[in-house]
Amino acid sequence: MIARLRCKFVVITMIIVMSIMLVAFYSNYSIIKSTMYDQSVATLETALRTGKTGDYRTFLIIKDLSGIQQEQGRERVDANELVETALKCDNDIGDIKAKQLRFMKIKVRSGILIAFTSISEELDTLTNMTRFSTVIISCCAFAFLVISIFLAYLTTKPVSESIKKQKQLIADASHELKTPITAILASSDILLSDELSEDKRNWLSGIKTSAEDMSFLVSDMLSLAGTDAKRSKQIMEPLNLSELVVSVCLNYEVLFFETGKSFEYSTEDNIFINGNSNQLKQFIKIFLDNAGKHSDDGAKINVSLKSDQDKAILVFYNTGTPIPSNELHRIFERFYRVDKARNTNTGSGLGLSIAKRIAEAHSTKIGVVSDNSGTYFFTKFKLIKQN
Structure with a gap:
């Protein structure tokens, strides 16, 4: 019983701790991911609005009736593939994971203007964060496991000792009761063997019946105490x-x-x-x-x-x-x-x-x-x- 109680304590503690750590990680991960996404979208919006890329990670491509023209940014990109992928997307904003790019497209008089920006740093940051958090969570989980096992043992030790003393008391009391009960039963049998009036015989029979019931109870208590004590070392x-x-x-x-x-x-x-x-x-x-x-x-x-x-x-x-x-x-x-x-x-x-x-x-x-x-x-x- 104590072992099951300790196990439940450890399991419940670990579930609570792991839940808190996972929620904290997921919240932090979501906030950082959302912030980086908003920053890249703002960069794309600025590029589309001003027609200037601002840094080396961003470039513009315009598609008109005459074909594809690279306006600003990288000199060598596979414009056809990028534009084709962007145009297939139903949304105005999307990611091209294979190229580690995010795009935003708008319609202009001359055709469609598409801004691209690199999200390689964003993906690397999130990947490194996941790896680092996994290591931290694993270390913390192990530390909390050791602590919870120690606390489980510490908190249940008084209960365990109390139960052991209780079982020992039951066993000792039962042993002490066996002798007088046996004497009562033996005396009742001797007295019942003599010639007695009906009232006295009924009275003695009642005493014997009560003593037998008490004897059964004592035997059961001894048996139960013995079963509990020997469960771990029986052959x-x-x-x-x-x-x-x-x-x-x-x-x-x-x-x-x-x-x-x-x-x-x-x-x-x-x-x-x-x-x-x-x-x-x-x-x-x-x-x-x-x-x-x-x-x-x-x-x-x-x-x-x-x-x-x-x-x-x-x-x-x-x-x-x-x-x-x-x-x-x-x-x-x-x-x-x-x-x-x-x-x-x-x-x-x-x-x-x-x-x-x-x-x-x-x-x-x-x-x-x-x-x-x-x-x-x-x-x-x-x-x-x-x-």
Whole structure:
């Protein structure tokens, strides 16, 4: 999370800086180009009005019925080609880039008078300006990149340390809570084994149920803290995902049968991926537990695993009350649970958040579709070839 935050900070900073520099360059370039254009046009207008060129860069050509006559300026120019090009232009002012010339033409009594002026200096100035600006912008961009990376690290360091301390606190607190919760559960079992009145038995059963809920919550918190801490240093190795899915599903057959739910699973043989077997077992259990909690008696629960090109597709399906569409984007948040109409069973609200972290550690994402026909959770893993 911190790495993504730093990356966003750097990207946004660089976009702003580059935008400002490019706008500044373009504005300056446009002003200089416009100024030089206006100056050359003024030179052409003066030459046409006075009949004098003023400097060596400008010359006049008149075309009348007798042909082309060079009035002022250069002695040797290809007048025919220049006049022909100028006359083809619909506008009174134009450029001949191949000759690095700008012209202006007007009609006079004797024919057409055309003034030409060199724009080689103008083009050279703009070209040099572009090259110089490119170097300056590149250097500034690199400098700002280094600065923004440093600032991103500096500004997020307190947040990073705070998150680490928070995770450590959760892990420490969870470990400390496990011992008294285990003692409460053990004591409840011992007391419930004795002959008790119905009121006392109900009272103790309530205590045991609450302790079990707390135990599940503590386990989930420990699991989530462990997943976050080990994401960067976990060991990935080739494994048979088909066998792993089957082994987990076998343990749930009896559980779903006892609760009156139809459970089926189908797997394509010998699907191999790179992954962490313990985390993937937990990943599958989370979705099977989720399907069991959020489905009614007689509901259908299906698990399928198949390959498609270079991907292994794992799908979990269960019938039941659909997840509202406006809550689909939030179900992977920590401690988030959907409305009570669907959430008839207790839970910590951490299961799907843990599953999301496991998926991210395996470079994949979890998709979800929920409607009246049921709820689908699916994810894709990259296949590997196994000899």
